[in-house]
Amino acid sequence: MLHHILDNTVHLFYPHICMGCGSDLLKKDSLLCLRCIDDLPETNFAQHANNPIEKIFWGRIPLVAAHSQYYFAKDALIQRLIHQLKYDGNKEIGVYLGEMTGRSLQNSNRFKNMDALIPLPLFPEKERKRGYNQATVICEGISNILQIPVLDNVVARQKFTETQTKKHRTERWENVAESFVVKDADAIKGKNLLLVDDVVTTGATFEACGNTLLQIADVQLSIVALANAAK
Structure with a gap:
């Protein structure tokens, strides 16, 4: 009592x-x-090969598997939560949603044997202004469940890119082409990597960063986004 x-x-x-x-x-x-x-709105894509996220990258980048935890919708709860994470300093919700994503990956046979998580990097000035990279926060939650390390310093964004929001597919690719560079190849050589970001739309940013990672010897790559805004 x-x-x-x-x-x-x-x-x-x-x-x-x-x-x-x-x-x-x-x-x-x-x-x-x-x-x-x-x-x-959970997608359950983690359980299924050839899911809509994987189809985005067909013919563009070789992946082991891909997943998005939720469907993205404007003015919906998932958009408000991602907004809190990115613009309101609410890292706690990012870790929480990352943990929920991690459980989906843990329950799938398609994401076994992952060696490390790679948060999709922000341009340094943008990260300093925000105070953190939202992809790193999501990775922290996934790491809590999968018990694999977050390697947040092996790849960097070397070119400032404008927002992708109002660009069509070709403009998005041109906007991020040659934006990334691997800083520590030895840390990822021969490893099975999971590249993580908050939202996937056309996949241009994932593709640009992923292709940079795949230039390192014997790297295998999977992709996970918190939400899928692809049309």
């Missing part, structure tokens, strides 16, 4: 609320209530 009273008193002054809807009806170790978790 005393423990129950103490919990209620703490909750009164320091409420634990859902980051999706603001409800206080959620578990202590969760950032989203059950209703919001249920509202997240």
Whole structure:
């Protein structure tokens, strides 16, 4: 009884609320209530070969497997959560969603034997302005589940690129071509890598970075995005 009273008193002054809807009806170790978790549009692509994410890269880059955890939709919960991660400094939700992604990968036979996670890098000035790379935060959550290291210093973005949002496919590729460079080839040589970012649309940025990684001897590559905005 005393423990129950103490919990209620703490909750009164320091409420634990859902980051999706603001409800206080959620578990202590969760950032989203059950209703919001249920509202997240999972793809289940991790379980299926030749899924829509893999088809994006057919003929463009050789991949072992690819996955996006959720479907992206404007004005939907997933967009609001990604916005919190990228622009509101909410790294906690990024780790949480990364852990959910990690569980999907863990339950799939298609993402076994991964050696390391590679967050898709931001241009240094952009990362300094934001304070962190959202892809690294997502990787931290995935790493918590898969227990594999995050290598966030082996590849760098060497060219500033304009936002991809309003560009068509060809413009997106031209915008990111030759943007990446491997800084530590020995750290990834012969390894099975998982390249991670928040959203995949045309795949141009993943392709540019992935092809750079695949120039290193005996690298195998898979791709994971938190959300799929491909049309």
